[in-house]
Amino acid sequence: MNPRVVNTAAALLIGNELLSGKVADQNLVELAKTLRALGIRLTRVVMLPDDLPALSAELRALSASFDVVLTSGGVGPTHDDVTIDAVADAFGTHVIEHPLLLGLLDRLYGDKLTEAHRRMARVPHGSELCGAPDVEWPTTVMRNVWVLPGVPDLFRFKLLTLRAGLSGAEPFVSRALYLRVDEPDLKPVLDAVVARHPQVEIGSYPKWFEPSYRTKITLDARQAALADAAFEDLKSQFVSAQIFREE
Amino acid sequence: MNPRVVNTAAALLIGNELLSGKVADQNLVELAKTLRALGIRLTRVVMLPDDLPALSAELRALSASFDVVLTSGGVGPTHDDVTIDAVADAFGTHVIEHPLLLGLLDRLYGDKLTEAHRRMARVPHGSELCGAPDVEWPTTVMRNVWVLPGVPDLFRFKLLTLRAGLSGAEPFVSRALYLRVDEPDLKPVLDAVVARHPQVEIGSYPKWFEPSYRTKITLDARQAALADAAFEDLKSQFVSAQIFREE
Numbered sequence: 216m217n218p219r220v221v222n223t224a225a226a227l228l229i230g231n232e233l234l235s236g237k238v239a240d241q242n243l244v245e246l247a248k249t250l251r252a253l254g255i256r257l258t259r260v261v262m263l264p265d266d267l268p269a270l271s272a273e274l275r276a277l278s279a280s281f282d283v284v285l286t287s288g289g290v291g292p293t294h295d296d297v298t299i300d301a302v303a304d305a306f307g308t309h310v311i312e313h314p315l316l317l318g319l320l321d322r323l324y325g326d327k328l329t330e331a332h333r334r335m336a337r338v339p340h341g342s343e344l345c346g347a348p349d350v351e352w353p354t355t356v357m358r359n360v361w362v363l364p365g366v367p368d369l370f371r372f373k374l375l376t377l378r379a380g381l382s383g384a385e386p387f388v389s390r391a392l393y394l395r396v397d398e399p400d401l402k403p404v405l406d407a408v409v410a411r412h413p414q415v416e417i418g419s420y421p422k423w424f425e426p427s428y429r430t431k432i433t434l435d436a437r438q439a440a441l442a443d444a445a446f447e448d449l450k451s452q453f454v455s456a457q458i459f460r461e462e
Numbered sequence: 463m464n465p466r467v468v469n470t471a472a473a474l475l476i477g478n479e480l481l482s483g484k485v486a487d488q489n490l491v492e493l494a495k496t497l498r499a500l501g502i503r504l505t506r507v508v509m510l511p512d513d514l515p516a517l518s519a520e521l522r523a524l525s526a527s528f529d530v531v532l533t534s535g536g537v538g539p540t541h542d543d544v545t546i547d548a549v550a551d552a553f554g555t556h557v558i559e560h561p562l563l564l565g566l567l568d569r570l571y572g573d574k575l576t577e578a579h580r581r582m583a584r585v586p587h588g589s590e591l592c593g594a595p596d597v598e599w600p601t602t603v604m605r606n607v608w609v610l611p612g613v614p615d616l617f618r619f620k621l622l623t624l625r626a627g628l629s630g631a632e633p634f635v636s637r638a639l640y641l642r643v644d645e646p647d648l649k650p651v652l653d654a655v656v657a658r659h660p661q662v663e664i665g666s667y668p669k670w671f672e673p674s675y676r677t678k679i680t681l682d683a684r685q686a687a688l689a690d691a692a693f694e695d696l697k698s699q700f701v702s703a704q705i706f707r708e709e
Contacts, residue, residue: 228507231663231665232665232667232680233490233494233507234494234503234504234505234507235494235498235504235634235636235682236491236492236493236494236495236496236497236498236504237636237680238491238667239490239491240487240490240491243480243486243487243509244483244485244486244487245483246483247480247481247482247483248483249483250483251482251483256481257481257482257483258481258510258511259508259509259510260475260480260481260507260508260509260510261506261507261508261509262490262506262507262508262509263505263506263507264505265665291645291666291668292645292646292649293645293649293652293653293666294652294653294656294664294666295664295665295666329646329647329649330649331645331646331647331649331650332646334646366668366670368670368671369670387482389482389484398538398539398540398578399539399576399578399579399581400576400578402539402540402576402577402578403578405540405541406540406541409541416478417541417542418478418479418512418542419538419540419541419542420479420485421538421613423613423615423616424615433479433484435482
């Protein structure tokens with residue numbers, strides 16, 4: 216399919232193990248970087264346990280509010296894998312076995328194909344499949360919901376299908392200035408720069424346990440000229456001894 | 463204050479840098495482990511940018527639905543730190559400077575205290591402060607919302623105030639069995655064990671890139687006897703060569 220142009224995204228991270236602290240999520244930051252590089256704004260992330268009604272309600276809400284929704288987790292063959300059913304339920308439809316996925320499974324397992332293996336072919340009725348070069352298993356896409364696996368290595372691999380299937384309207388341009396100045400001390404200067412550049416998103420991040428600098432200022436815009444102007448304005452407020460690094 | 467006994471928790475992770483992929487969240491897994499150890503069930507996590515109206519609406523919803531809400535991030539002195547204002551807004555109140563926090567700042571900065579420093583004394587009107595031994599700066603608690611910092615080292619430190627101020631009704635008991643069996647192959651056995659132990663939360667986690675075992679099964683309950691019975695039932699379904707490790 217042709218890349219869909221979208222502006223806003225939400226993510227739904229699924230799994231009891233994330234909420235119990237048994238496993239630290241590794242997928243969100245990779246997803247966030249991928250969307251950022253595509254020029255798509257990730258605006259909301261929700262993490263929920265393997266609970267079908269809660270997932271279905273959340274998916275319905277996110278799908279209605281954002282251009283695209285990415286899920287991670289809950290797509291294996293066991294009783295605690297309920298994401299496919301939740302997506303189907305959210306759109307008021309049922310689950311089918313996709314012929315193309317059954318064909319892939321048949322090639323993988325042949326005579327050894329079991330009922331448990333067949334569960335990997337289950338998709339919500341009406342889903343599309345989105346592939347990419349070098350990705351053996353396509354991604355299930357139901358309306359604006361992309362269903363990705365929870366296993367981090369597989370998740371990262373499947374991000375290639377996102378890069379093939381989604382595109383943002385405009386890229387983000389990011390600059391950064393690392394200062395040897397404590398955050399409270401640079402606040403008046405920073406407030407003035409923020410006020411002069413309303414189209415630039417400016418962030419301030421103190422570094423508490425870092426010897427080389429004290430505060431990192433980030434400047435993000437949809438156009439390079441805007442980010443650059445705010446960056447130069449900010450930089451001109453400091454002497455070179457106060458500046459540790461620029462990006 | 464005496465520890466509050468609570469059952470359910472939600473977390474709100476705050477910061478543009480998390481959603482743009484510039485920074486990977488490190489706080490959630492530490493929070494989840496701490497709540498788990500206290501016997502408190504973390505049921506929902508939301509991640510949002512530094513956007514006051516969005517944060518206020520979310521805080522109002524989470525505070526009404528869960529016994530306790532933990533926030534992370536957005537509590538510094540700069541323009542992008544809006545968490546305190548969002549909490550105040552969520553409860554329909556205003557922000558004050560807390561005399562005890564002003565006193566701490568005075569002792570820290572003395573003559574060098576600036577307006578930017580004073581912002582660290584801002585709390586929603588009606589807040590309590592929760593301290594703990596060895597924690598120099600207490601945690602702001604507004605009704606059932608605990609406001610924690612985003613900087614990971616400080617966040618981890620502040621978890622001590624949670625341990626001092628919150629307590630769950632019953633602890634969780636966790637067992638685990640690591641099997642040299644592929645997840646699809648053990649599904650029929652697992653389904654039967656799940657059906658026989660409805661009070662035990664059973665999770666199945668395939669390991670794709672690990673030579674020593676193929677699937678980890680977790681068993682969680684509020685009582686040791688329940689978790690142990692399900693564990694022994696599951697274990698009895700396999701021969702010892704199939705079992706890599708137990709916990």
